[in-house]
Amino acid sequence: MPGFKGQATYSVDGKGRIAIPSRMRICMSPEAHNTLVATRGFEQCIFVYPLDEWMEIEEQISALNPYSHKHRAFIRRFMRWADEVTIDAKGRIPLQRPLLEYAGIEKTSLILGNQKYLEIWDPQRFDDYLEAEEADYETLAAEVMGS
Amino acid sequence: MPGFKGQATYSVDGKGRIAIPSRMRICMSPEAHNTLVATRGFEQCIFVYPLDEWMEIEEQISALNPYSHKHRAFIRRFMRWADEVTIDAKGRIPLQRPLLEYAGIEKTSLILGNQKYLEIWDPQRFDDYLEAEEADYETLAAEVMGS
DNA sequence: GGAAATTGTGGGAAATTGTGGGAAAATTTT
DNA sequence: AAAATTTTCCCACAATTTCCCACAATTTCC
Numbered sequence: 205m206p207g208f209k210g211q212a213t214y215s216v217d218g219k220g221r222i223a224i225p226s227r228m229r230i231c232m233s234p235e236a237h238n239t240l241v242a243t244r245g246f247e248q249c250i251f252v253y254p255l256d257e258w259m260e261i262e263e264q265i266s267a268l269n270p271y272s273h274k275h276r277a278f279i280r281r282f283m284r285w286a287d288e289v290t291i292d293a294k295g296r297i298p299l300q301r302p303l304l305e306y307a308g309i310e311k312t313s314l315i316l317g318n319q320k321y322l323e324i325w326d327p328q329r330f331d332d333y334l335e336a337e338e339a340d341y342e343t344l345a346a347e348v349m350g351s
Numbered sequence: 352m353p354g355f356k357g358q359a360t361y362s363v364d365g366k367g368r369i370a371i372p373s374r375m376r377i378c379m380s381p382e383a384h385n386t387l388v389a390t391r392g393f394e395q396c397i398f399v400y401p402l403d404e405w406m407e408i409e410e411q412i413s414a415l416n417p418y419s420h421k422h423r424a425f426i427r428r429f430m431r432w433a434d435e436v437t438i439d440a441k442g443r444i445p446l447q448r449p450l451l452e453y454a455g456i457e458k459t460s461l462i463l464g465n466q467k468y469l470e471i472w473d474p475q476r477f478d479d480y481l482e483a484e485e486a487d488y489e490t491l492a493a494e495v496m497g498s
Numbered sequence: 499g500g501a502a503a504t505t506g507t508g509g510g511a512a513a514t515t516g517t518g519g520g521a522a523a524a525t526t527t528t
Numbered sequence: 529a530a531a532a533t534t535t536t537c538c539c540a541c542a543a544t545t546t547c548c549c550a551c552a553a554t555t556t557c558c
Contacts, residue, residue, distance in 0.1 A: 215507070219545085223506055241356070246489060255353065262354060264496065266466055276393065277484045278491045283465055286356035288374065293548080294506075362517070366535085370516055373545095440538075441516075 207231065208317030213327060216313050220304060221296040222324065228317055229295055240297055243286040245323060247333055250299070250307045252322040255288070299324075354378065355464030360474060363460050367451060368443040369471065375464050376442055387444055389471075390433040394480055396463075397446070397454045397471040402435070404467050446471075 212225040224240075232238075236254035245251035253261065265282060268275040285306075289297040304310075308326040316323040316330075325333075337344070359372040371387075379385075383401035392398030400408065412429065415422040432453075436444040451457075455473040463470040463477075472480075486494070 217508065219509095221507090226505065241353075259353060262466065266354075268495065274486075274491070275495060277481075277486075278488075278495045279465060280463060280470075281481070281488050281491065283356045284358050284463060286464070288353060288356065292546085296506085298545080364518065366519095368517095373515060439536085443516085445535080 207319035208322055209319075210317050212315045214313055214315055216299075216304070216309060216311055220299050220301060221292075222299060222313050222315070223294065223296045224291060224322070225315060226295060228315070228322060229291070231317075238291045239288060240291065240322075241286055241288050242297070242299055242303060242324075243282075244303065244306055248307055248329065249316075249326075250303050250309075250324040252297075252324060253320070257320050258286075352378075352380075354466035355469055356466070357464045359462045361460055361462055363446075363451070363456060363458055366445060367448065368439075368445050369460050369462070370441065370443045371438060371469070372462060373442060375462070375469060376438070378464075385438045386435060387438065387469075388433055388435050389444070389446055389450060390429070391450070391453055392470060395454055395476065396473075397450050397456075399444070399469040399471060400467070405433075 208228050208231050210225070210227065212228075214223050214225070216222050232254045233256050235256040239255040240252050241255060241258040242250055242252045265279055268279060270276060270279070285303065287300055287303065289299070291297055307324060308329050309324065310326070312327055314325040314327040314330050316325065355375050355378050357372070357374065359375075361370050361372070363369050379401045380403050382403040386402040387399050388402060388405040389397055389399045412426055415426060417423060417426075432450065434447055434450065436446070438444055454471060455476050456471065457473070459474055461472040461474040461477050463472065
């Protein structure tokens with residue numbers, strides 16, 4: 205089963221709703237029950253996991269030791285921003301203001317397929333990010349992918 | 352079945368009642384019978400377990416050795432503050448003053464979903480706690496979750 | 499190429515949620 | 529036993545969220 209891929213620039217309406225591109229929607233397993241979990245991602249974008257993928261992450265989390273001080277801190281930081289949403293009849297999900305603000309998203313969003321999950325960015329911020337990284341892309345590729 | 356997640360800042364009314372966010376309420380198993388058990392948690396916050404989860408904890412506790420001095424001490428501390436409450440028609444639970452005082456909660460509370468249970472914090476105290484944890488999130492993530 | 503279905507966008511109506519407070523019932527105190 | 533306090537249950541209100549419908553643009557299918 206292929207993962208999420210491609211990108212799309214979609215609008216965010218007054219109620220904070222963002223449509224999931226249909227070509228990404230059909231990549232979701234039926235086990236996700238049209239449900240996604242949105243949370244803070246790295247580099248100030250929003251990560252969105254289909255429910256079944258999220259469950260696997262939760263399992264990893266619950267395997268941590270809840271009596272360890274450090275682990276507790278991580279779990280709290282991790283669960284804090286997670287928000288379970290269901291896709292409405294028109295293929296949209298509602299996102300909470302705090303998440304949108306974290307990602308700096310206002311009227312427009314860039315949706316990025318990234319294998320197991322989606323990323324939602326403020327388009328401008330993504331450009332800036334790319335530009336900053338572009339310089340070392342080849343170096344990075346060699347370093348990360350090189351055998 | 353996914354666990355509790357997300358956060359919410361809710362008010363505490365004059366009678367010590369705090370609403371449980373509906374999106375967390377629906378995560379409760381019907382076996383909990385709309386009943387929760389609140390008790391002292393770690394880091395000076397309140398832990399709130401759905402009744403069915405609490406039962407499992409009690410089982411673990413009763414498996415401890417009552418003839419061990421240490422075990423007895425632990426059991427007493429743990430059971431002492433436990434308080435069984437039911438969710439009212441508006442989705443709220445009443446919390447005893449001593450618990451609220453322990454957590455330093457007055458007019459506002461931060462409710463945190465933490466998989467099997469909820470945590471209720473004084474918002475300021477939670478901020479301080481996160482700040483005091485020296486490591487930043489990404490470092491922790493790589494450390495705790497990295498394979 | 500053209501008809502039909504699907505997709506992305508917006509907005510209104512209805513239901514739910516969070517908050518506060520009042521009255522009744524139970525408990526404790528005098 | 530009466531008074532005072534606490535707890536429980538109920539109602540009201542504003543704000544938010546959910547659900548539903550409309551419409552234009554695009555894509556799909558024959």
